[in-house]
Amino acid sequence: MSLWFVFALMTAAAIFAVLWPLGRRTATPGGSDQAVYRDQLDEIARDRAEGRIGEAEADAARTEVSRRLIAAADAAEKEKPVSGTAAPVWRRRAAALIGLLLLPIGASALYLVLGSPQLPGQPLAERQAAAQQDNSIETLIARVEAHLEKNPNDARGYEVVAPVYLRMGRFADAVNARRKAIALSGESAQRQADLGEALAALGNGVVTADAKAAFERALELDRNDLKALYFIGLAAEQDGDRKKAAAIWMSMLKDAPADAPWVPMVSEALTRVGGVPPKPTEATPAQPGPSADDVAAASQMSEQDRGNMIRGMVARLADRLKQDSSDVAGWQRLMRAYMVLGDRDKARSAAGDARKALAADPDKLRQIDETIKSMGLEG
Known part of the structure; x- marks a missing residue:
């Protein structure tokens, strides 16, 4: 009032x-x-x-x-109004x-x-709290999408939003964003490989013809592009050509540093098609925990001894990760070890713990998400 x-x-x-x-x-x-x-x-x-x-x-x-x-x-005399020009009283009234x-x-x-006459008053503190409370991924993505509607030629915006779409499971949107980024910024090995990854995700993990074409184009631009090489090997495995897949993945591991974050994933893929990953050199010792060779050796033991050996190594790796939760390769090995043991629930639990531990490091979190996706542990 x-x-x-x-x-x-x-x-x-x-x-x-x-x-x-x-x-x-x-x-x-x-x-x-x-x-x-x-x-x-x-x-x-x-x-x-x-x-x-x-x-x-x-x-x-x-x-x-x-x-x-x-x-x-x-x-x-000069200032007197001309007859008929003075404003009558009725006009002023x-x-x-x-x-x-x-x-x-x-x-x-x-x-x-x-105005907004029907809205109740809102103190400054409440307005500030309301402005800060909704900073979820969905809200941030909506802001980026609104920006891209007004600036459809912002290639950087599409490159930023595409991996988020991929993580959210919006694979069609990720493919569309990757294609627009290529159209606006030109193609490169990385952009073509990223497009192929989105197309493979859209195909539920199957390297479709479109995805394979993108990976092959990436290798034409850079024959050493690691993502394209891995998925080309995966395409060969899905086509039944296990020897070709093993040869591709072995070439990736041959000169790779042992601490590279992608080595465990490629080693597991190589073991899956019957290959034997190269042993790490003395200068680059293997990471703690069960390797593919350990699991292969365990297959020669009795069932009880084999289970005890693998579980012992997994337990030691899990204990070490409690002390050093920043080891992204260790988390990847732990999840794979649980999958080898057939314990999917523990693998999912380890995935959740890894995400929490690495939440402050976007690059490591991205690696964990890729591993979770490749192992089918989403959801």
Whole structure:
């Protein structure tokens, strides 16, 4: 109610400012000057009659005042409005009435259209909290999408949003974003490999003909592109050509540093098609935990001994990760070890722990997400 009272006072002040000039009487132009000069002439006559000034001084004063009186009379004559041009009283009253009615009505209508009179008041702290509370991935993606609608040629925007689409499971949107990025920025080995990855995800993990074409184009641009090489090997495995897949993956592992984050994934793929991953050199010792060779060796033991050996190594790896949760390769090996043991629930639990532990490192988190996706542990 107090707000409306303030608005009423403001409106009244505005109306008063408009009507005040219209209500003033128009003064007669030049009338006051002529009266002053006539008074001066009378005063000169009194001073001469009383002998306060001489005849010559009186004549000179009368001449000067008379000259000014004539000039004032001429000026007043010029300032008189031409007959028929003076605004009649009714026009001024009509203008005042229009201002009195239209100003508050117009202001109220404008406020009802542009304002929000029905919304309750909201303190500053609540407004700030509301602005900060919704920063979810969905909200951020919506903001990027709104930006791209207004700036459809922003290639960087598509490159930023595409991997997020992939992580969210919006594979068709990821494919579309990758293609737009290529169309706007030109092709490169990385962009073609990323497109192929999105197409493979859209095909539920199957390297389709379109995905394979993208990976082959990436290798034409860079024959050492690791992502393209891995998926070309996966395509060969899916086509039943296990020897070709093994040859591709073996070539990737041949000169790879043992601490490369993708080595465990490629080693597992190579073992899956019957290949034997190269042993790490002394300069690059193997990571703790069960390797593919360990699992292969365990197959020669009795069932009980084999299970005990693998579980012992898995337990040691899990204990080490509790002390050093930043080891992305260790998390990847732990998840694969649980899958070898056939314990999918523990593999999913390890995936969740890895995501929490590496949440502050986007690059490591991306590697974990890729591993989870390749192992079918999503959801």
